[in-house]
Structure formats: C-alpha cells, structure tokens
Amino acid sequence: MSNSFLDKVFDLHRGGKIILASKYPVRTNEELAMVYTPGVAQVVKAIQQDKQKAKDYTIIGHTVGMFTDGTAILGLGNVGPVAGMPVMEGKAMIYQEFAGLNAYPLLLGTTDVDAIVETIKNLAPSFSLIHLEDIAAPNCFAILERLEQLLDIPVFHDDQYGTALIVLAGLMNSLKVLKKEVADMNIVINGAGAAGIAIAKVLNEYGLTNITLCDSKGIVSLTRSDLNIYKKEILNLIGIERPLGTLSDALDQADIFIGVSVGGALNPTMIQNMNNQPIIFALANPVPEILPTELKDFDGIIATGRSDFPNQINNAVGYPGFVKAVLSSGIKKIGIHHIIKAATAIAETITEQELTRDYIIPNVFNANVVPNIVKSLAK
Template identity: 45%
Template sequence: MSPDKETETELLKKANKPAELAMKYHPFYEGKIEVTAKCPVRDFNDFAIWYTPGVAEPCKDIKKNPEKVYEHTAKGNMIAIVSDGTRVLGLGDIGPEAGLPVMEGKALLFKYLGGVDAVPICLATKDTEEIIKTVKHLAPSFGGINLEDIENPKCFEILERLRKEMDIPVWHDDQQGTATIVTAGAINAHKVVGKKVSESKVAMVGAGAANIAIARIMVTAGFNVKNIIMVDSKGTLHPGREDVKKTHAEKWWMATHSNAEHVHGGIKEAMEGADIVVAASRPGPGVIQKEWIKGMADDAIVFATANPTPEIWPWEAKEAGARIVATGRSDFPNQVNNSLGFPGIFRGALDVRAWTITDEMCIAAAEAIAQTAEDHGLSEDYIVPNMDQWEVFPREAVAVGLKAMETGVARIKISRDELQHRAESAIRRARGETKLLMDQGYIRAPPE
C-alpha cells in the first residue's frame, strides 16, 4: 500500500533531520576529533621520559631495528585518511577543505568502532603522481593508509600503484570497503528470498570505483560475472562499448566479461528481470524509477547506496514490489554502509602488521559480517548487523587477521584468542574513553 501524503511527508522530514542537526552540531563542536594523551603525566618530570632526554633511547633502538617503531610508537595503530576532495559522498568535486568534515567523521568511526587512531589528510592537489608521492612520503608515521573520495578513474591507478610500492596496507574504502559490506548484504538477502547467488541476475547502476569493486568481490564470493549487467552514464557495458576501451580499463573488462546476453540500453533494460539491483551512482531520488523495479524478478532486492540520498526512497521501492531494500543510511533498515567494514578490517590488519589488504581478506570480513547477522536472525529488514551490535567488529578483525596470516601478508603471527583479545580491548577502550569524557563534561552535550 502506498503511503498517504501525510505519511510520506513525515518520512521525508525524518530523512532530512540528520542534515539539519549536522548544521547545528558541527559549528558547535568545531570539529569531531582531537589529540589526547595515551601515557600518564604524573608531574612535569615525566616529560623527561616522554620527551628529551629519555626519548633518545627508543629513537636509537628504532635506528638499530626499524621494526621496533611498532613497539615504541603509535604507528601500529595509526592510519592516514587521504583525500583530494574530488568525489566526496555524492557531492562530486567539492575540494579538500569541503571534504574535511567527511574525513573527520571517518576518523571518528575508525576510533569508536574499531579502536583505530586515524588522521584526516586532505591534499591540495588533484594530480595522480603528486598524490602517490605524497602518500609514500607519509608512510613512516602510519601503519596503514585509507584512501577516500578520490575520483574515477585515477583512484584505480593510485590504489594499484601504492599497494605495489608500499609496505603498509593501502585501502580505498570507496572500492574495497563498499564492496565488502555490499557483498555481505547481498549474500544474506539471497538467503532471505531463497535464491542462489550463483544463479542471480544482477543489475548494477553506476560503473565507478564502488560498483567496479563490488562486482569483483561479488564474483569472488560466488556470483556469476556473466549474469551481471552494469550501466554507466552512456548505457550498459557490452563488447560494443569501444568508447571505454582505451580510457577505462576496468569498465572495458566488465564490458567484455559480463552481460552474456549483450543487453543494450540503459538502467531500465539492465533491471528487466533482475533478481538484485546494486546502485552506486548519484544521489536521488529519481535515479531509479518505480516502474523499473516493477519489471524486476519476483522477490526483488534493491540496494540503493548513494549518499546522502539513495537513488530511490526505500518506501517507493517497497511500493513498487521490492521485497528487500538496503541503503547507505543509518535512518533506514538494512544499512549497507562502509562503517560496518573498515573499522574491523583495519583492526585485524593492524593487529598482525599486515603488508596489504587483499581481496581474500575482504571476503573473510564479508563472511564475518554476514554470519553475525545470520546469528541474530535474518529478515527482510535485517540482512546486515546494526552498528550498535559491536561484536561484528572484533569478529571481522579476527577473520581478517587470520586470513592475512594464512595468505602470508602478516608481519607477525598471533593466535585467534590473541586477535580476539586485542580487538575487543581496543574497541572497549575507545568506547569507554568517549563515555567517560561525556560523563565528565569534557565532551559537551549538543545544543537543543
């Protein structure tokens, strides 16, 4: 049944509420993160230990054995969130300063959900080589790099080059992170509707960094690439799309490996008879029409992941016949948002001092996410865990750490129990610190 006008108005009001509060809260706090002490300062004599002259001894120890930097400093739990501001949320190229609130928010999520310390670094350059060079120069201070909101297609080259040329994990959350959580949700959604992923017909709206990576990880997880039809701004990808052959290698691969029936057309044609549509394109609503969902297979699954507004409102998709609807937002059921992935994944990678984060590690994380939700009981409105089900993050960390050790990309080897202990301790500490600061008034209550 379609919502009446009053109900739809209330739904829209609720959907717009976070944006209204964001404009009140951000200037009130003047930023979401700050640097706090990790060591005691009992009196001023302690600075002789933490700084000069005492600090010279750990410096000399690291000089003799560079790996000791992980023992003497915060490097092993510190990552850089690097962006040039060219593809921020669904807002496009808004620049590094305008992208900073997003990167601060990312740092907050890293800390609270994964116990990972993160520093936002927004760069005043859009040049691929400059970005690569800058990130490589940052490596001594960080245990990992999170690339964020960098435009397609250069984001592919930046990630590939840095993964090859650096000895700490470099991760592009818009690619690997989105792919991990969407794959987890897609696996569970198919369980709910009783369909096999290997037989599922998949329509993918958008052919940017997110959907290209989602397709790759979904295929690794068991979906059939020949059953995928991907659509970019010019239409479906198929072998006749010579326009992408020289300029977009990843699109060309999809054009020549997917869409076995060589379907031509646009979003409507790609969605015809599809079991699931995965949209990672531009903010809606209106990008996906209700009529196109009506043309999908029975028990249709709709993932409308654009931020800040999904390609179609969830209630519209449901009205059109979708059985399961997921978005990237926390104010609707089934939030397939990267925040369920990157904190736990980096937690596991950092705890074993991994050299990189592989697709196998992403699949391990996706399986941990999916299993956590299944343990709580799957339903049409619950295919992935909620962020407040905090056990998902240590479960991911353990799965990722174990897979890193199994595949030979971990610097150190520790037991499953130790991985669990490290992850739980770091996350509990981060949450406990935040609560303590709130209780003591050092973090003020937000304005009315």
C-alpha cells in the same frame, strides 16, 4: 532535516571533531625526561637498530593515514579537499570509537596522480596503513595500484573495498532470507566508478557472476568506444558480452539491483519488470536511486545508505574492523579473498533466527562485528 537538528550539527562541528591528545600527563621534570630528552634517546636508538620496534614504542603501529583530494565527497561530488575535512574527521572518529585506531585526516592540494602517489609514498613511514578516501575514478584506481606496488604497508580504498565489503555481506543475508541460490542470480550494478567496479570484482569472485554493469550512458558494453581501461578490464573479467541498452533494459528479468549512482535513477516500473522477490540496494546518498516509500506491495528486500530506513548499507559497519583485522594479521596487500572472509563474518554476526527482510546487516553499534572480522582474517 529540521533547523534545530542542523543547529546541533553545526555546533558539534565547531572547532573540529577530533583532537591530538597525550596518553600520559607531564607534570614533573622526571616525567618530562622520560617522554622527551634524555630518556627518549634510548628509544630512538632501539628503533634505529630494529625498525619493527617502532610499532611497539610509537604511535605508528596503530595509526592510519587517511588521504583525500576531495573529488568525490559523499554524493556531493568534487567539493575540494578542504570541504571534505568534516567527512575525514568523522571517519577518524569512527576508527577510534569502534576499532581503537588512530587515523590522521590529510588533505591533498592536488588531483595529479603522480603528485598524489609521491606525496603519500613520502609520508607512508608515519603509518601502518594508508586509507584512500573520496578520490574520484579513474584516478583512484591508478593511485591504489601504484601505491600497492611502491609501499610495504597495506593500502585501503574505502570507496572500493569498504563498499564492496558491506554490499556483499548484505547480499549474503538477503539471499538467505529469500532462499535464493547464488548461481541463479542476475545482477545489475548501476554506477561504474570506484564502488561499482569494485563491487563487480568482489561479487564475481564470490560466485555472483551474471553481472551487467551500467553507467550514465546505459549498459557498459565493449561495443562502446568511450570506455576507460578500468571499465574494459571489468568487462573482460566478467566475460559476458552485453548488447547496448538502457538501465531499464538491463533490469528486465534481473534479480538484484545495486545502485551506486544518483538519486532517482530507479522507478517502480523498472522494478516490476524484475524477477519475483527482487533485491534492491539503492545506495546513492543522500537521495537513493529509489526510496522505500515508493514501493507498493513489494515482496523483495530493499536497502539504502540511510539510517532512517531499515537495512542501512553503511561502510562504517565494516571498515574499522576490517582495517584492524588487516593490521592485526600482518597483511601487506589487501586481496578480494580478504574482503570475502570479512563479509562472511559480518553477515554471520546476525544469526539465521534473527534474519528478516528488514534486518540483513548488523548495526554499526553491534559489539560483535569488529571482533568477528578480526577473527576471520587471523592467521
């Protein structure tokens, strides 16, 4: 990035990127009496008698509470909650711009699971949906599970659901372009944290069941003694025992590589050992597992998380519309079947005539994406 571009970035962030604004002006005593006392008392009484009316007469019905402890910010790792605020503000802007939803970014000054769950539970009445953001594994799994049990509103973890949603949509179209069958695919997922495990769950449910999961120590196998309960659970769900080995071993004869790990984890030699026309989703940010420019005479499809290459796998394409669809349809608990329906809607936003190796996922500015997702989850 050039110095001039960075100067613009910092200027844009000065003072923060979002504000709380009023919908109506307050310029007369009558207007003041309507928005505040005495008029507001009648609205209070109406909501007291029927709490569902809060969705019609307050901001709650179209408001998301976003929470982070700053332990897994982008590819930067544990930077703390305050340093994570620029990301949270950006997410809030995307919610408003593409889905017309209000999203409050809230920073958690603790990484203790019990304290986080209790805090969010006590603040939940202010919102119609809870959005968990950039909370590191394995804490994110426990927090999501407990909140789903405790709350009567949906809980969405973008690093799990949002990533799996857009990855599946991209894979659907990649398989169409290359004319490959779902049942034949041998998939390697590198990265066994929040995103990797969620992707594995969603792909397995969709029918892409031949999955090998890798982490920083190589193939995730039940023969290892260092696995947490969430890695054991996903291996039992996949139901295929893998021998110990390296990422390179796992990629031999593989068809699909999905990287949610670290930059530079993949090299051209590894890809040469994959099957013909491989699908490479190198999604580490800001440096992907392999750059498209490193691949010579490549006959497959490659996608990254970056906007300066074709096929950007960007959660922002999916989560605004998905959350809007969840709220519109009254869903109380998000399930994998919801993810699959929404991924199908995203994929089908691009017609088969438009699909190419360099165009497998719609642009975030495609005006059809959000309404298509909303329609896919409508009752």
